[in-house]
Amino acid sequence: MARKRSIVDLCLTPKAEIPTGLRFAVSTLMWLLVIGAWSLATYGGFMQEIFLPSPTAVIAAFFRLFEDGTLGQHIWASVQVVVIGFVISSIIAVPLGLLMGTFRVVQAGLEPLVNFIRYLPVTSFVPLFILWIGIGIEQRIMVIFFGTFFQQLVMIADVSRGVQKDLINASYTLGATRRDAVLHVLAPAAMPGVLDTLRVTMGWAWTYLVVAELVAASSGLGYISMKAMRGFQVDVIFLAIAVIGLLGLLTDLVFRLLRMRLVAWAS
Amino acid sequence: MTAVTALRGMPAADPIASATPVAPRLRIEDVRLEYTTRQGKTVLAIDDISIDVPDNQFAVIVGPSGCGKSSLLYLVAGLNEPTSGRILLGNEEVDGPGPDRGMVFQSYTLFPWLTVRENVEFGLKRRKLPQAERDEIVNRYLNETGLAAFHDAYPKQLSGGMMQRVAIARALANDPKILLMDEPFGALDSQTRNSMQKLLLRVWEQHKKTVLFVTHDIDEAILLGDRIYVMTARPGRLKEEVVVDIPRPRSLDMVMDPEFIAVKRKILELLKNEIKDDEH
Ligand SMILES: Nc1ncnc2c1ncn2[C@@H]1O[C@H](COP(=O)(O)OP(=O)(O)O)[C@@H](O)[C@H]1O
Ligand SMILES: [Mg+2]
Numbered sequence: 001m002a003r004k005r006s007i008v009d010l011c012l013t014p015k016a017e018i019p020t021g022l023r024f025a026v027s028t029l030m031w032l033l034v035i036g037a038w039s040l041a042t043y044g045g046f047m048q049e050i051f052l053p054s055p056t057a058v059i060a061a062f063f064r065l066f067e068d069g070t071l072g073q074h075i076w077a078s079v080q081v082v083v084i085g086f087v088i089s090s091i092i093a094v095p096l097g098l099l100m101g102t103f104r105v106v107q108a109g110l111e112p113l114v115n116f117i118r119y120l121p122v123t124s125f126v127p128l129f130i131l132w133i134g135i136g137i138e139q140r141i142m143v144i145f146f147g148t149f150f151q152q153l154v155m156i157a158d159v160s161r162g163v164q165k166d167l168i169n170a171s172y173t174l175g176a177t178r179r180d181a182v183l184h185v186l187a188p189a190a191m192p193g194v195l196d197t198l199r200v201t202m203g204w205a206w207t208y209l210v211v212a213e214l215v216a217a218s219s220g221l222g223y224i225s226m227k228a229m230r231g232f233q234v235d236v237i238f239l240a241i242a243v244i245g246l247l248g249l250l251t252d253l254v255f256r257l258l259r260m261r262l263v264a265w266a267s
Numbered sequence: 268m269t270a271v272t273a274l275r276g277m278p279a280a281d282p283i284a285s286a287t288p289v290a291p292r293l294r295i296e297d298v299r300l301e302y303t304t305r306q307g308k309t310v311l312a313i314d315d316i317s318i319d320v321p322d323n324q325f326a327v328i329v330g331p332s333g334c335g336k337s338s339l340l341y342l343v344a345g346l347n348e349p350t351s352g353r354i355l356l357g358n359e360e361v362d363g364p365g366p367d368r369g370m371v372f373q374s375y376t377l378f379p380w381l382t383v384r385e386n387v388e389f390g391l392k393r394r395k396l397p398q399a400e401r402d403e404i405v406n407r408y409l410n411e412t413g414l415a416a417f418h419d420a421y422p423k424q425l426s427g428g429m430m431q432r433v434a435i436a437r438a439l440a441n442d443p444k445i446l447l448m449d450e451p452f453g454a455l456d457s458q459t460r461n462s463m464q465k466l467l468l469r470v471w472e473q474h475k476k477t478v479l480f481v482t483h484d485i486d487e488a489i490l491l492g493d494r495i496y497v498m499t500a501r502p503g504r505l506k507e508e509v510v511v512d513i514p515r516p517r518s519l520d521m522v523m524d525p526e527f528i529a530v531k532r533k534i535l536e537l538l539k540n541e542i543k544d545d546e547h
Binding site: 164167169170171172175184188189264265267 | 341344345346364365366368369370372374376378379380381389390393394421422423434437438441443447
């Protein structure tokens, strides 16, 4: 007779499922540990308030900036930059990436170049962008674009390359033209992968935000955190970081829902 | 006589089909196929095969794995070009893929974003048939393959056997001149496989299309085929053509019949020698 396996046994078995309750407990525990350590360091007086704000200080900063309306303004400014940069990038990268993964000529033409550019640090281009397009919102959008576009291109080309060739062959034996095969087989087959790529690169777009707003911005979450640094307002820096994180989480959620709605047929 | 039987099985609503009198004969003439690997080496997959499949015949190819069966089917489908030799369907030389040669693949190739109905409709849409006519044809083939109840399901909701049924319906709905099938039941459990064989026998005995069917299951080959082409190990050559004279309609319990067993013994012998030859 098989004996019921103990929790410890399950925890130590590679890839074994553990009870849902335990999973949530462990996840919550980790958060509590981090917040607990933070509280201990600040309330316990181990860290100076000027370097590490207490949880309550960050919450207070939130209400302060929220009530005078500035937080909303800065969030809106940042959302604009990220979304516009991301959308422009995606509009070009999705079709171009699909072509790159589908037609060997396009691949031969673009791949070496793109692979070179995508490893160049975005930060090193900021001075150049400022020189070329000034210090307006366009410059910030450009940073987001530059940070996401080449990654998207490579990832979407991979998605398209991963489409099972026999799907396309099957369509040919059913009378599809090459055009049909691209529009009615390759494009829909790549949809789930494209949405996954968009979700992941959207997260990266958020991480470029502070770089984009580092120089010469007059609003945005990156901007307030730069300003706060000069005024030693660590609580505001923490707040900005937390808000960026939450916004990233939110867009991630949106893409997950979108994927469930749009490509419910995918397993 | 063949013209009459073929016409009876053709979809009447399809003007193109009723203009085609018989499923034409398939001739594979001196076909050789070399692959060039990424390392630049050439691999001889098919070495000079000639096969002549008469009209409205169910032809089966058996042979050891890796002997070039799939490769041969891809050549007939026009999805690949022979290094030398040619393939004729009727009087026309095969030049690229086309809807006159339907194919059921070894891997599952349903379009996962389309429902069962939309999958079967795919070829008809490419031909730009009007909606009413498409519906009529799709419904007929869904009924024939026992899929009517699943017409709105997506492929991921189907079992392997169901998926291959849809693949068969999808190929047939397009009314091809010849149906190519590459181990379509190879991945199914034996019970599902038997029910699929029964289904295919029933459907085929109705339509009498020319079929080129690849399998490594000898029982399946004898049960379904009018003639069986036994191939050698790689590079694939035609070892022998075995005519199966078991009367139709056929049924699964015929596997116990003495004439069935006689054919089976013959094919096993041919394949056994093949493996021995290979070991030297
Ligand atoms: N694209 C390819 N490039 C190189 N070799 C191939 C390719 N496709 C098939 N082959 C080789 O050709 C031989 C025949 O393959 P295949 O037609 O798939 O055999 P079968 O269907 O009889 O198992 C095998 O040895 C296989 O490794
Ligand atoms: Mg094969």
